[in-house]
Amino acid sequence: MADDGPVEHGYPHLETVRAAITALYRRLSYDTIQTFATSVVPADVAFCDTDDLHLGAQRVARELVRHYRLPDARLIVSFREMKHAANVELAAGPEYFVELNDRFRTHRRDIGAALAHEVMHVYLHRLDLSFPGTRDNEILTDTAATYLGAGWLLLDAFREHGAASQKLGYLTPEEFGYVLAKRALLFGEDPSIWFTSPQAYEAYVKGMAQARRDGQQPPLTAAGWAGRRRYARDRRHAQEHVPVAEPDVPYSFAPDQRGPLRVSFPCPTCHQRIRVPVRGRVRARCALCRTVLECDT
Numbered sequence: 001m002a003d004d005g006p007v008e009h010g011y012p013h014l015e016t017v018r019a020a021i022t023a024l025y026r027r028l029s030y031d032t033i034q035t036f037a038t039s040v041v042p043a044d045v046a047f048c049d050t051d052d053l054h055l056g057a058q059r060v061a062r063e064l065v066r067h068y069r070l071p072d073a074r075l076i077v078s079f080r081e082m083k084h085a086a087n088v089e090l091a092a093g094p095e096y097f098v099e100l101n102d103r104f105r106t107h108r109r110d111i112g113a114a115l116a117h118e119v120m121h122v123y124l125h126r127l128d129l130s131f132p133g134t135r136d137n138e139i140l141t142d143t144a145a146t147y148l149g150a151g152w153l154l155l156d157a158f159r160e161h162g163a164a165s166q167k168l169g170y171l172t173p174e175e176f177g178y179v180l181a182k183r184a185l186l187f188g189e190d191p192s193i194w195f196t197s198p199q200a201y202e203a204y205v206k207g208m209a210q211a212r213r214d215g216q217q218p219p220l221t222a223a224g225w226a227g228r229r230r231y232a233r234d235r236r237h238a239q240e241h242v243p244v245a246e247p248d249v250p251y252s253f254a255p256d257q258r259g260p261l262r263v264s265f266p267c268p269t270c271h272q273r274i275r276v277p278v279r280g281r282v283r284a285r286c287a288l289c290r291t292v293l294e295c296d297t
């Protein structure tokens with residue numbers, strides 16, 4: 001949470017974030033994810049200083065429950081002194097008790113961000129979707145909230161003013177930007193128009209650059225010259241049955257007794273691995289997210 005040491009930057013959790021996106025598609029399906037094409041809009045979670053604290057928090061909680069399509073869930077929001085930003089008691093329901101840090105009594109604009117994360121905990125709890133370990137499970141929660149349209153609030157809560165800083169959630173600002181960018185590329189949505197924090201916009205721009213690189217890796221036809229050249233070299237070695245260990249490339253080759261050599265690579269949308277034959281131009285369709293990919297294998 002805020003003012004708890006320096007803010008971590010970069011992409012230290014990127015593989016877990018990608019695994020979380022894959023897990024969402026596997027658990028929810030392509031059709032369900034498509035129903036989240038519209039994000040939470042600022043007007044629905046706006047909170048000004050003249051609003052009643054508890055009534056306003058309940059109103060924002062209800063809006064997020066509605067957005068996540070949890071109509072029979074009721075959140076009871078309270079405030080207390082605590083180290084973390086918020087906490088939710090994951091009981092059987094339909095009532096769930098959420099505690100917010102006392103700091104939000106005077107920082108009301110970020111109540112929506114804190115609740116976006118906590119209500120997603122309830123959503124994933126009902127889906128019975130989790131990752132082992134607290135850290136990875138929190139990363140799953142941040143990723144799911146962002147990919148399903150409420151996580152821009154978490155990134156917008158990131159602010160730096162000289163030596164002071166504030167960040168909510170477990171992802172770095174750039175990782176929040178990356179997941180937002182993946183969502184933007186999927187739905188054609190531009191969340192940057194809602195940012196009030198300049199640091200959030202900068203993190204989103206960096207995340208978008210990283211997200212676009214996912215679609216510019218060989219064997220995709222959008223790959224750059226250097227990547228294509230390296231891919232051709234690795235393919236030649238694989239065809240000559242020379243073992244190639246390349247941990248820093250996303251693709252891998254494997255022989256197929258029933259046909260030509262095959263190459264495996266992650267889908268740039270959902271990150272499920274796709275296997276296609278090595279035979280030149282190929283059009284592949286991801287069975288999980290239905291993305292059609294132009295490949296030059």
